[in-house]
Amino acid sequence: MKKVLIPTKLDKVAADILNGHGGYLVIQDAKTPLEELIKAHPDTHAMIVRSEKVPAGIIDALPQLKVIVRAGAGFDNIDIKHARKNGVDVMNTPGANANGVAEEVITLMLADARHVVKADTSTRAGGWEKKTLMGHEITGKTVGIIGLGNIGRLVAKRLRGFECHLLGYDPLVNSERIKDLGIEPCTVEEIFAQSDYVTLHIPCNDSTRGMVNAKLLASMKNGATLINCARSGIVDEDALRAIKAEKGLRFLNDVYPKDEAGPKPVADIADLMMPHLGANTYEANHNAAQRAAQELIDLDEKGDLSCIVNRDIPVGLERAYCELAYNLANLIRQISGVNSPIKSLETSFYGDLAPFSKWLSVAVLSGIWHEFDRYNDYKAATKFLSDMGIDLVNRETDNDKGYGNSITLDLTVETGDKHLRHYSIRGTVTEGIQTVSRIDEFDRLYFEPKGAMLFCLYDDRPGVIASIARKLADAGVNIEDMRNPHNAKSHRSLVIFRMDQKISDDLVRVIRADINAHSALCTVI
Numbered sequence: 402m403k404k405v406l407i408p409t410k411l412d413k414v415a416a417d418i419l420n421g422h423g424g425y426l427v428i429q430d431a432k433t434p435l436e437e438l439i440k441a442h443p444d445t446h447a448m449i450v451r452s453e454k455v456p457a458g459i460i461d462a463l464p465q466l467k468v469i470v471r472a473g474a475g476f477d478n479i480d481i482k483h484a485r486k487n488g489v490d491v492m493n494t495p496g497a498n499a500n501g502v503a504e505e506v507i508t509l510m511l512a513d514a515r516h517v518v519k520a521d522t523s524t525r526a527g528g529w530e531k532k533t534l535m536g537h538e539i540t541g542k543t544v545g546i547i548g549l550g551n552i553g554r555l556v557a558k559r560l561r562g563f564e565c566h567l568l569g570y571d572p573l574v575n576s577e578r579i580k581d582l583g584i585e586p587c588t589v590e591e592i593f594a595q596s597d598y599v600t601l602h603i604p605c606n607d608s609t610r611g612m613v614n615a616k617l618l619a620s621m622k623n624g625a626t627l628i629n630c631a632r633s634g635i636v637d638e639d640a641l642r643a644i645k646a647e648k649g650l651r652f653l654n655d656v657y658p659k660d661e662a663g664p665k666p667v668a669d670i671a672d673l674m675m676p677h678l679g680a681n682t683y684e685a686n687h688n689a690a691q692r693a694a695q696e697l698i699d700l701d702e703k704g705d706l707s708c709i710v711n712r713d714i715p716v717g718l719e720r721a722y723c724e725l726a727y728n729l730a731n732l733i734r735q736i737s738g739v740n741s742p743i744k745s746l747e748t749s750f751y752g753d754l755a756p757f758s759k760w761l762s763v764a765v766l767s768g769i770w771h772e773f774d775r776y777n778d779y780k781a782a783t784k785f786l787s788d789m790g791i792d793l794v795n796r797e798t799d800n801d802k803g804y805g806n807s808i809t810l811d812l813t814v815e816t817g818d819k820h821l822r823h824y825s826i827r828g829t830v831t832e833g834i835q836t837v838s839r840i841d842e843f844d845r846l847y848f849e850p851k852g853a854m855l856f857c858l859y860d861d862r863p864g865v866i867a868s869i870a871r872k873l874a875d876a877g878v879n880i881e882d883m884r885n886p887h888n889a890k891s892h893r894s895l896v897i898f899r900m901d902q903k904i905s906d907d908l909v910r911v912i913r914a915d916i917n918a919h920s921a922l923c924t925v926i
Contacts, residue, residue, distance in 0.1 A: 402426040403446035408435045409453055411472055415690035422698060439463055449693045457483040470697055472689040473498060481711040492696050492708040496551045497689040498680030502630055503555035505679045506600050509628055509653040510539050513673050539563050545592030548602035549574050556600060557584055568592045573770055575742040575815050578790025593617040598626045604772040605632035608739060615640035626651040630679050633657050642670050655679055707780040718757045721830045726761045726808055728835060728850045728926050730768025733812050733826040735924045741814035744821060745792040752806035758795050765810060805829060843886040843895045850926045853903040859918040861887050861894040872912055878902055
């Protein structure tokens with residue numbers, strides 16, 4: 402019998418499934434401190450946790466531990482690197498909570514529109530404030546959804562019953578797929594300007610932190626409503642504080658920098674606040690528990706790796722090629738424009754890399770969309786892309802081309818005018834160093850994708866390099882490396898500078914205008 406420790410208030414369905422299987426002995430105890438539980442059960446084979454911290458010390462104290470399952474999506478409460486070092490697989494249950502969050506959005510919209518909280522308080526106190534509690538209907542309103550993953554799609558599905566006009570944006574989802582969902586594809590700017598309600602369903606990272614800024618907020622309709630059940634860092638709270646009263650905006654919020662008791666930084670601007678209750682439903686808890694138990698059984702009996710978030714690199718594949726796949730994808734995505742919806746992704750893995758094409762495809766997807774964890778497997782990757790309406794083609798390779806152990810990625814994206822544009826990149830590893838050998842029509846580049854880099858595409862002519870170098874020098878930027886290939890057919894040139902620091906977006910715009918570049922980009926790899 403394999404012992405499974407559940408030190409949390411998880412729906413009993415997990416224990417019922419595992420006990421019913423016959424191969425597991427389940428210890429579920431949410432009252433005893435975790436440190437005491439592991440001392441009492443050092444022979445634990447697997448743990449199922451929710452938000453409990455599982456640091457290195459806990460993992461080390463369980464010598465027979467093989468699996469930790471997070472009954473939920475996020476797993477930053479678990480030291481996944483130390484778990485991997487100890488041969489412990491960590492899994493999660495993504496999507497199990499999605500409907501709970503989607504329904505919370507509808508709940509907030511209705512509660513605010515009909516003054517539910519204030520009406521209840523007033524009526525209980527003996528009041529009868531019908532005149533001051535005139536509400537709104539959400540039927541027929543325009544609702545903008547930023548982020549069309551599991552939650553965003555479910556929000557759209559629920560709102561269709563209210564006959565809302567749905568606008569949507571997701572940098573990964575192409576317009577054809579968005580239309581299939583019954584949503585009108587729009588830019589972020591269009592959504593904020595046209596919507597009566599804007600609901601956020603995106604991660605908080607370097608590209609989205611503070612995304613909802615003063616400019617977007619100022620463009621909203623008078624009296625429009627912003628709903629944040631995603632992450633607190635997405636909204637510039639100071640900007641909202643400055644604009645909210647003037648525009649008569651409403652702000653409905655369920656997320657904070659820390660999930661803990663105490664004063665909340667948005668208390669003065671939030672019209673409705675909840676203590677991060679999005680996934681806090683019996684059904685979500687049941688779904689997560691059920692999936693956690695089944696994932697453990699499938700891993701033990703079938704070797705199903707699809708939900709492992711800390712897989713190790715397979716024998717025979719150099720780690721440098723995993724990093725290369727990730728960095729090539731990251732670079733080509735930035736060159737194509739991170740806000741350009743993706744239509745298709747094609748990959749070619751040459752030489753000894755061909756047997757690892759599925760593994761490397763996951764690293765590629767993670768490089769394109771950082772919130773897709775690179776420790777997922779190919780099954781999870783293909784499902785994710787299918788949900789987003791993105792075609793993935795792993796091409797058969799011809800080693801007679803002499804590319805050695807190299808990777809080629811081709812990305813097709815939608816431009817602002819809904820046309821398709823193709824981008825291509827190839828790279829390899831030479832003497833342990835990642836090398837980009839080609840970008841689009843520019844071959845034999847041979848530069849290392851590392852540090853701060855400036856890319857400028859322009860019509861070939863003398864003096865351009867000197868002009869850019871002067872502006873970088875004036876800004877106190879040192880050039881560490883440079884490539885400047887030309888293409889005789891297109892009469893275009895590409896200059897790549899590796900610099901000692903990232904330059905500002907303003908300086909990039911100045912350089913682009915000065916040399917009349919087709920495109921200019923500064924990125925850090």
